[in-house]
Amino acid sequence: MLAFLSRIQNISNPPANAIQPKETNALKFGCLGAAKITPGALVKPSTTHSGVLLYAVAARDQARADAFAHKHGFQKSYGGTTAYQDLIDDPEVEAVYNPLPNGLHFEWTMKALKGGKHVLLEKPATNTEDEARQIFSLAAQKGLVVLEAFHFRFHPSIQRMKAILDSNELGAIKSITAGLTAPQGTAQPDDIRWMYELGGGSTMDPGSYPINFVRYLAAPHKPKTVVSASAVPYTSAPQHKQVDRKFTATLDFEHDILVDVFADLDEPRFLGMLPRIPKLKATVRCEGGTVEIFNFLIPHFYHYITVSPTGKTSRVEKAYRFADGSKGEEWWTTYRYQLEAFVDKVRGREPQTWLDPEDTIDNMKWIEAIYAKDGFGSRPHSEYVP
Ligand SMILES: NC(=O)C1=CN([C@@H]2O[C@H](COP(=O)(O)OP(=O)(O)OC[C@H]3O[C@@H](n4cnc5c(N)ncnc54)[C@H](OP(=O)(O)O)[C@@H]3O)[C@@H](O)[C@H]2O)C=CC1
Numbered sequence: 001m002l003a004f005l006s007r008i009q010n011i012s013n014p015p016a017n018a019i020q021p022k023e024t025n026a027l028k029f030g031c032l033g034a035a036k037i038t039p040g041a042l043v044k045p046s047t048t049h050s051g052v053l054l055y056a057v058a059a060r061d062q063a064r065a066d067a068f069a070h071k072h073g074f075q076k077s078y079g080g081t082t083a084y085q086d087l088i089d090d091p092e093v094e095a096v097y098n099p100l101p102n103g104l105h106f107e108w109t110m111k112a113l114k115g116g117k118h119v120l121l122e123k124p125a126t127n128t129e130d131e132a133r134q135i136f137s138l139a140a141q142k143g144l145v146v147l148e149a150f151h152f153r154f155h156p157s158i159q160r161m162k163a164i165l166d167s168n169e170l171g172a173i174k175s176i177t178a179g180l181t182a183p184q185g186t187a188q189p190d191d192i193r194w195m196y197e198l199g200g201g202s203t204m205d206p207g208s209y210p211i212n213f214v215r216y217l218a219a220p221h222k223p224k225t226v227v228s229a230s231a232v233p234y235t236s237a238p239q240h241k242q243v244d245r246k247f248t249a250t251l252d253f254e255h256d257i258l259v260d261v262f263a264d265l266d267e268p269r270f271l272g273m274l275p276r277i278p279k280l281k282a283t284v285r286c287e288g289g290t291v292e293i294f295n296f297l298i299p300h301f302y303h304y305i306t307v308s309p310t311g312k313t314s315r316v317e318k319a320y321r322f323a324d325g326s327k328g329e330e331w332w333t334t335y336r337y338q339l340e341a342f343v344d345k346v347r348g349r350e351p352q353t354w355l356d357p358e359d360t361i362d363n364m365k366w367i368e369a370i371y372a373k374d375g376f377g378s379r380p381h382s383e384y385v386p
Pocket residue numbers: 032033034035036037038041058059060061064099100101102104122123124149151192205
């Protein structure tokens with residue numbers, strides 16, 4: 001209990017000795033949009049990374065950009081209709097953080113790459129597999145780093161779960177179930193997550209995590225087909241015809257692994273009254289037992305991994321730091337671990353972990369395959385022509 005409270009305290013207020021002065025060559029970040037996720041995903045983690053400088057933010061409205069810069073400590077703000085491009089054109093900006101709506105990820109990541117910037121790109125990378133491929137092709141041509149911000153993958157607990165499976169302690173994987181749900185009202189009706197043109201939908205938003213996670217856990221075995229999939233629209237209004245509130249899908253992976261994934265971005269109240277507790281679990285059934293993780297999304301707050309070998313006593317594991325001494329603190333968030341890796345990669349150092357281009361491209365491929373199977377169809381391809 002004490003460890004939990006101390007972790008929560010340190011997550012919200014990192015210890016004073018962890019806040020180091022910035023290096024003279026700290027990576028200068030420019031952020032596109034004054035997005036809700038930016039404080040948690042970049043601003044806070046940057047306070048304990050001496051190699052990261054919050055240099056500029058751009059928003060479509062100058063006052064909004066100024067207020068965001070002032071509140072979060074960015075040195076510069078760009079506002080107005082040309083703000084995003086102005087930020088990219090700023091020669092001081094070295095890396096761009098792109099937390100725009102999904103449907104704008106492609107356009108602005110391509111523009112940032114054209115401008116010679118590395119990109120930390122929010123998930124899901126794009127609306128389509130083809131767009132993700134184009135991004136990584138341009139990045140390779142330019143020698144630039146692009147990372148799809150699946151932050152949870154950088155946390156020790158997630159890697160521990162994978163290591164248990166890879167150790168073969170429980171034998172071959174037979175099936176996996178993973179899902180993510182959010183209680184009704186988490187995303188308000190005007191949220192970008194409900195807008196088809198902006199790449200909305202449950203499979204794109206919470207669903208992209210379990211889809212990524214099951215692929216990681218089963219690797220090197222890959223999905224072969226979507227056996228079945230169904231989805232329910234957010235509302236019956238015409239504009240939500242292709243916007244899934246929830247979905248469920250069964251995928252057949254190589255090596256006879258059967259995988260169930262699901263997500264719900266607006267799970268209705270129980271009996272119309274009680275808010276639902278979010279589901280954040282993944283369960284892997286192997287020949288010789290099961291492994292389950294609770295809270296794969298934000299394990300830095302709290303998580304547990306239950307390992308249950310058949311016929312033997314179960315054990316519970318937790319991993320807030322890497323057992324091999326790799327860099328990190330008990331209270332580092334998934335985003336802080338991710339930022340460490342991103343900067344290492346940009347600086348030519350070996351990151352503790354990485355998401356390869358093929359990983360991102362495949363995630364988009366299987367998101368699209370699920371949408372094809374449940375009849376909701378892919379999100380629209382960007383109209384931006386590179
Ligand atoms: N890694 C994680 O844990 C999380 C990742 N995300 C991802 O981050 C991205 C942003 O999510 P979130 O922060 O919740 O979103 P917000 O709605 O807060 O931010 C989106 C930003 O996009 C800009 N924008 C540009 N064009 C439009 C438009 N046509 N309509 C609406 N906004 C526009 C706005 O910028 P401006 O300020 O210029 O007006 C706004 O600040 C998504 O891709 C999402 O999937 C979200 C939450 C958690």
